[in-house]
Amino acid sequence: MASEQHRRHVFEEVSEVYKTKKQAIAKDAEELETLISPTYEEITHDLEKQLANLDGGYEILTTTMSKQGEQWHREIDIVINKMKTEINEIKVKHRDILKKHLNEIKQTQSLINQTLVAIKEIEKSTQVSPVIKYNSKIHEFSKLTPKVQVSLPTFFPEPINREKLYSLFGQITPLSTATEENVSSLNQRDTLDRELLDKPELVTTIHTGYGKLRNVTGQNRDRIWVSGKSNKIKCFNMKGSLVQTIYTESGIFPNDIIVDTNEDLVFSDGVTKRVYVVRNGQTKELIRLQGWMLGELCVTSTGDLLVTMASDDKTQSKVVRYSGSLETQTIQFNDEGKPLYSGNDQIKYISENRNLDICVADYDAGAIVVVNQDGKLRWRYVGNPSVTKSTPFYPWGITTDSKSRILTTDCNNHCIHILDQNGKFLCYIDNSYCDLENPSGLYNDQNGNVFVCELNKGNVKKIKYST
Numbered sequence: 001m002a003s004e005q006h007r008r009h010v011f012e013e014v015s016e017v018y019k020t021k022k023q024a025i026a027k028d029a030e031e032l033e034t035l036i037s038p039t040y041e042e043i044t045h046d047l048e049k050q051l052a053n054l055d056g057g058y059e060i061l062t063t064t065m066s067k068q069g070e071q072w073h074r075e076i077d078i079v080i081n082k083m084k085t086e087i088n089e090i091k092v093k094h095r096d097i098l099k100k101h102l103n104e105i106k107q108t109q110s111l112i113n114q115t116l117v118a119i120k121e122i123e124k125s126t127q128v129s130p131v132i133k134y135n136s137k138i139h140e141f142s143k144l145t146p147k148v149q150v151s152l153p154t155f156f157p158e159p160i161n162r163e164k165l166y167s168l169f170g171q172i173t174p175l176s177t178a179t180e181e182n183v184s185s186l187n188q189r190d191t192l193d194r195e196l197l198d199k200p201e202l203v204t205t206i207h208t209g210y211g212k213l214r215n216v217t218g219q220n221r222d223r224i225w226v227s228g229k230s231n232k233i234k235c236f237n238m239k240g241s242l243v244q245t246i247y248t249e250s251g252i253f254p255n256d257i258i259v260d261t262n263e264d265l266v267f268s269d270g271v272t273k274r275v276y277v278v279r280n281g282q283t284k285e286l287i288r289l290q291g292w293m294l295g296e297l298c299v300t301s302t303g304d305l306l307v308t309m310a311s312d313d314k315t316q317s318k319v320v321r322y323s324g325s326l327e328t329q330t331i332q333f334n335d336e337g338k339p340l341y342s343g344n345d346q347i348k349y350i351s352e353n354r355n356l357d358i359c360v361a362d363y364d365a366g367a368i369v370v371v372n373q374d375g376k377l378r379w380r381y382v383g384n385p386s387v388t389k390s391t392p393f394y395p396w397g398i399t400t401d402s403k404s405r406i407l408t409t410d411c412n413n414h415c416i417h418i419l420d421q422n423g424k425f426l427c428y429i430d431n432s433y434c435d436l437e438n439p440s441g442l443y444n445d446q447n448g449n450v451f452v453c454e455l456n457k458g459n460v461k462k463i464k465y466s467t
Contacts, residue, residue, distance in 0.1 A: 053302075060323045067326070068170055083155075090153050101148045112141055196418065196427060200465040202434040203449065206240040210458040215397075215441040216451050219259045224443065224451060226460060229253045233267060236460075246278055256296040256349070261303040268294045268307070275307065287325050292318075296349045304328070306358060308341075308348040317341040317348065319358060319375075331358065331375035340369055340377060349441070353400040355421055361395035361408050368395055368408055370423065379423040389413040389428075397442035399450065401466065407450055409439040416442070416452065418465070434463050 115137050122130050210228030217225050219235070223243060227233045231251045235244040248254050250271035257267045265278040266286065273294055275287035287307070295308035295317075305322045318341070321329035334340055341348060346364035353359055356373040368381040383393030391412040398408045404421035407429075414437055415430035429450070430436060438455040445451070448466035453459075 057323075060326055060328070064324045064326050065170070072169065087153065094150050094152075097148065097150050101145070104145060108141070108145070115141075195467045197465055197467065200429045200433045200463050203462040203464050204238070204240070206236055206460040206462075208234060208236070208458050208460060211456075213440065213453040213455055213458045213460070215254070215257045216443045216453050216460050217258050217265075218443050218445055218451065219263055219265070221445065224460060225257050225259065225265055226441075226453070227254050227257050227267070228458065233257060233265070238462075246283070249274070249276060249283065255294055258297045258299050260299045260305075266297060266299070266305070268297050270294050275305070287322055293345055295345075296347065298350045298352055300352045301354075301356070306350050306352060308350050308360065310343070310345040314345050315343045317343055319350065319360065329375065331371060334377045340371065341365065347396065349396065349398045351398045351400050351406075353406065353421060354402070354404045357421065359398055359400065359406055361398040363394050363396060366393050366395070368398070368406065368419070368423070370406075381417075381419060381423045381425075383410075384417065384425040386428075389415065393417075396440045397453070399442040399444040401444045401448075401450075402446045403466075407442055407444065409442055409452065411438050411440055411455060414438060416450070429463060429465055434461060436461070 119134075122134060125131075206224070208226050208228070210226070210230060212229035213226060214229070215225075215227045219225060223235055223237055225233060225235050230253055231248045233246050233248070233254060234242060237243055246265070248267065248269050250269050252269070252271045254267040255270045257265065260266050260277070262279075266275060267278075268275050270293060273289040273292070274285050275294065275297065276283050277286045278284075287305070289309065291312055292309040293312060293314075295310060297308075298306045300306060300321075303323075307320050307322065308317065309320060310317045316332070316339070318330055318332035320327055320331075332340060341360060341362050342365040344364050347361075348363065349361045351359050353370075357378060358371050358373065358375075360369045362369050366382055370378045370380070372378055383389075389410070393410055394412055395417075396409040396411045398406065400406050405426065406419040406421070408417050408419075409415075410417055413430075415428045416436070416439060417428060418426045420426055436452065436454065437457055439452045440455040441453040443451040448464055450463050450465055452461050452463060454461065
């Protein structure tokens with residue numbers, strides 16, 4: 001009897017272990033199918049894409065170098081031609097000096113010849129008067145004019161320092177291999193699972209000292225750069241302390257500021273029509289426009305720059321993609337040949353989404369215009385009808401987060417609109433939660449926080465809006 005009870009007890013234990021194991025196996029299967037396997041597929045797809053783009057990327061590099069070489073040849077030719085012109089001018093002066101001296105000598109020779117003829121006539125003559133009146137000119141002609149020696153100019157070629165030449169020509173950044181921890185495991189979910197908070201929370205406020213604060217961007221997760229209507233671009237740490245200040249080349253405020261994939265500050269200067277990068281403490285020209293006015297910037301996942309710009313006559317607008325200083329794509333018209341963006345020089349902030357869509361906040365059009373990576377129009381968002389948001393929608397700053405959501409500031413309605421990647425309105429962040437006033441520029445740290453500029457107050461507010 002006891003033996004039978006023991007067997008029953010063992011059977012129940014085995015059944016329970018079996019049931020638990022089956023549940024664990026089912027859970028593992030679900031985890032593998034829904035999370036781990038898709039993650040590895042995504043990594044594989046990303047690596048295959050990097051390999052496919054490898055030759056094209058290096059071709060762009062060598063093309064950029066070739067263009068730099070051509071520019072150097074042109075500049076060297078300009079220098080040579082300028083020096084040749086200087087030599088020709090010196091030669092003309094040299095000739096004038098010699099001609100002047102030659103003319104003076106010839107004039108004296110002519111007088112000597114005339115005197116010699118007169119003397120010979122007197123010698124042959126038997127008249128007394130010419131002999132009595134004769135005055136010798138030997139003393140006058142014996143005073144020889146100084147002999148002119150004009151030396152040819154000399155060209156001293158500078159020795160070519162190849163190492164210095166190499167550094168002046170440009171810099172090649174070393175191969176950088178970065179490994180990012182994949183947080184998709186049995187105990188962690190990917191950042192795509194971040195959910196919106198019911199009540200956004202104000203984390204901190206940084207006082208920048210600007211009268212008109214326009215732009216904010218992040219650097220190394222512990223600093224932000226800001227700019228306003230001033231020639232100063234300031235860097236603050238998360239405690240609100242000023243760390244660094246740089247100045248624009250033109251002395252006028254920058255149109256936009258971003259931080260590139262190398263953590264270097266990049267800014268656009270509308271006066272000089274140039275984009276600059278601040279690298280190792282030095283400001284260097286990256287892009288120069290002709291016939292177009294610079295607008296706003298964003299850096300893509302591949303390290304390219306997307307730049308909004310308007311024609312000098314303010315009738316056309318477009319987005320241009322640059323790899324380094326080389327233009328690789330232009331986005332301007334839809335499939336029907338009509339302009340995608342309003343034709344003026346009003347602000348058009350820009351951001352690339354995780355799905356590689358290109359999102360532009362077209363202020364004058366009152367719309368968010370989204371195209372795919374090939375420049376094909378996907379959708380437009382013109383605001384969300386609301387009783388509390390009665391002022392017309394004019395978007396300013398724009399950014400995207402880890403779930404491909406789009407955040408854009410609505411300055412006049414004192415709020416931020418949050419949309420999904422297909423243009424569906426999700427919610428507002430407004431002054432009922434964070435006391436927002438005239439929000440302008442935006443930056444998302446991809447950890448559920450958005451940094452937003454307050455245009456007139458000059459504050460940057462860090463707001464937690466997602467888990």
